Each structure stands twice: as C-alpha cells, then as structure tokens.
Amino acid sequence: MPLNKQSGNMYPWVTHTWNVIKGRCPHDCVYCYMKRFPQKPFRFDEKEFRTNLGSGNTIFVGSSCDMWAEEVSTGWIMKILEHCKKYPDNTYLFQSKNPARFYQLYDILPKKVILGTTLETNRDTTNISKAPPISYRSFYMWYISNFRHVDTMISIEPIMDFDLGLFVEMIDKIRPKFVSIGADSKGHNLPEPPAWKVEQLIIELKEFTEVRVKENLNRILEGNNHKEGGGKP
Ligand code: SF4
Numbered sequence: 001m002p003l004n005k006q007s008g009n010m011y012p013w014v015t016h017t018w019n020v021i022k023g024r025c026p027h028d029c030v031y032c033y034m035k036r037f038p039q040k041p042f043r044f045d046e047k048e049f050r051t052n053l054g055s056g057n058t059i060f061v062g063s064s065c066d067m068w069a070e071e072v073s074t075g076w077i078m079k080i081l082e083h084c085k086k087y088p089d090n091t092y093l094f095q096s097k098n099p100a101r102f103y104q105l106y107d108i109l110p111k112k113v114i115l116g117t118t119l120e121t122n123r124d125t126t127n128i129s130k131a132p133p134i135s136y137r138s139f140y141m142w143y144i145s146n147f148r149h150v151d152t153m154i155s156i157e158p159i160m161d162f163d164l165g166l167f168v169e170m171i172d173k174i175r176p177k178f179v180s181i182g183a184d185s186k187g188h189n190l191p192e193p194p195a196w197k198v199e200q201l202i203i204e205l206k207e208f209t210e211v212r213v214k215e216n217l218n219r220i221l222e223g224n225n226h227k228e229g230g231g232k233p
Contacts, residue, residue, distance in 0.1 A: 001051040006060070009033070009185055009216060014093060017063040020048040020080050021072060025065040027097055027131035031158050031188040034064050044076050055089035066131070068096035077105060084110045095155060097131035099140040106148055114177070116153040117141050120190075121160040122167035128160075128190070141174045157182035157214065159198065161191045168204045179205055182214035192225040 003016045010017065023042035025032060042065055053059060061067065061084065067077060084092050088111060094102065095116035102115050109115075117137045120126065124133040131137075145152040154176045171179060181202065184190050193201075198220055205211050219225075 001047065003051055003053060003057070003059070009182075009214075010063070011060070011093075011180060011212075011214075013058060013212070014060045015057045016054075016059045018048065018051060018053065018059050018061050019064045019067075020045055020083075021062065021065050021067045021076060023065060026069045026071040027066050027129050029097075029129040029131065031128065031184055031186070031190065033186070036186075042071070049079075049083055051083075053084065053087035053090055055087060058091045058093060059084075060093045060095065062094065062096070066096050066098065068094070068098045068101040069131075070098060070101075074105070077101070078108065081105070081108055081110060088112070093153075095153075097129070097137060099137055099144065100132070102144055103140055103148075106144070106150075109150075114151045114153055115141075115144060116155055116176075118155045118157065119167075119170070120156065120158060121162040122170050123160075123162065126160065138170050138174060141176070145174050145176060152176045154179045155182070156180070156201075157216075158184035158188070158190055159193060159217070159220065161193045162197070162201070164197060164200060164204070167201065171205060172208055176209055178210035178212055180212045180214060181217055183216045183220050185216045192220055194225065195221050195223050 006014045006017055021042055022045050024039040091112045092110050093114045097118055099117045119134055119138060124135050141152060154171055159181060202211050
C-alpha cells in the first residue's frame with residue numbers, strides 16, 4: 001500500500017501520514033475534522049502493515065484517530081511501533097491527547113521521534129472533548145521532555161481563549177522543541193482569544209522556543225474571531 005502524502009490543513013513540515021487505527025476516535029473532540037466523514041467504530045486495520053514507510057520521511061502516525069487513547073490496546077500500539085522500527089531512517093511524529101502513554105511505552109519507541117500533544121488553552125474548564133484534561137497532558141509532556149530528553153512539540157490548535165501568563169509558564173516548563181499554532185478552520189464557535197493576545201503569546205513563546213504559525217491563524221490575527229473569549233486588560 002502507498003504511504004499517504006500529507007495534504008489539506010496538516011502540518012507543512014510533515015511529509016506523510018500513516019493510520020492503522022481507523023474509525024471514530026474515542027476522544028470525540030467537537031472540532032475533529034474527521035467528523036465530516038461517516039465514521040465506524042474504531043478498529044485495527046492489519047492491511048496497513050503492507051505499507052512501505054520508506055526513508056527520509058517525517059510521518060505523522062495516527063493522524064486521524066488518537067492511537068494512544070486509553071481505549072486502544074497496548075498490543076495494537078506495539079505492533080504499530082514495531083512496523084515503524086523497520087524503517088529507522090524516518091522521523092515519526094506521535095501526537096496524542098493522552099501523553100501518559102508515551103511515558104508508559106517510552107522504551108519501545110522508534111529512535112527518531114517527535115512526541116507532541118495538543119494544548120488548545122491552559123484552561124481545564126473546557127467542555128469540548130472526552131480526552132484527558134489540559135493539566136494532565138501538560139504534566140506528562142513536562143515529565144517526558146525534561147526527564148527523557150526527547151524532542152517534543154506542542155500544538156495549540158484550535159486555539160481557544162487562555163490566560164497569557166499561565167499558558168506561557170505551562171509551555172515554558174515543558175520546553176518543547178517547537179510550538180505550532182493554528183485556529184479552528186470550520187466555525188465550531190469556540191471561545192477564541194483576541195488578536196492582541198495571540199500576538200503577545202507568540203512574542204513570549206519565541207523567547208524560549210521556535211513558533212510555527214499555521215496559515216489558518218491569520219483569521220484571528222486579522223481580528224475575525226468566531227466568538228471572542230476575552231478583552232484587553
Ligand atoms: S483526539 Fe484528534 S482525532 Fe481524536 S477526536 Fe480529537 S481531534 Fe479527532
């Protein structure tokens with residue numbers, strides 16, 4: 001089977017995606033782009049192991065369903081990691097809203113990995129997903145980044161209103177290699193920060209990490225919020 005080239009609103013720095021676990025993601029985020037398609041219960045697609053992952057690629061493994069969700073069996077994850085290890089010249093992006101499982105399975109990860117999570121905001125009081133809360137995600141990313149010395153990244157997408165100082169402090173503790181920031185592309189009516197706050201966030205993050213701004217953030221930076229979550233102090 002051919003490897004899927006990245007397309008659409010994916011990260012421009014990812015070359016390909018590879019998904020073995022398919023179907024309805026247990027995290028059920030309200031803004032999930034996969035909800036635009038008919039979804040079956042999640043399942044393990046053995047046929048994907050015919051895929052040659054090649055070399056020199058940066059592959060987002062599990063881009064369409066969070067393969068690290070609690071509901072996914074450890075045996076399934078181990079099989080996926082074993083296949084990745086057959087192609088050691090690639091860099092594998094594993095991004096999950098349940099990074100505790102990176103910690104549990106760290107010793108069997110392929111050599112070249114980037115581990116990431118999504119922090120849409122610093123606030124736990126969001127009601128947009130069944131995924132583990134933001135504080136839990138940030139704690140495990142902090143631990144992995146600081147005590148395992150592996151490359152990490154944070155995705156702030158879709159960005160939601162946040163507390164500037166607390167959010168910067170949360171990310172500073174994680175010390176990610178880079179932060180990717182993007183906005184809701186499909187009008188899910190999320191509480192969004194005003195442009196000035198996003199601009200300030202970018203300035204403050206750049207003091208200790210690389211910031212990769214996605215094109216879809218321009219809507220907010222130009223002042224076109226879906227629903228503004230906060231005013232200027
Ligand atoms: S974790 Fe990702 S794949 Fe799963 S529902 Fe949320 S946005 Fe979709």
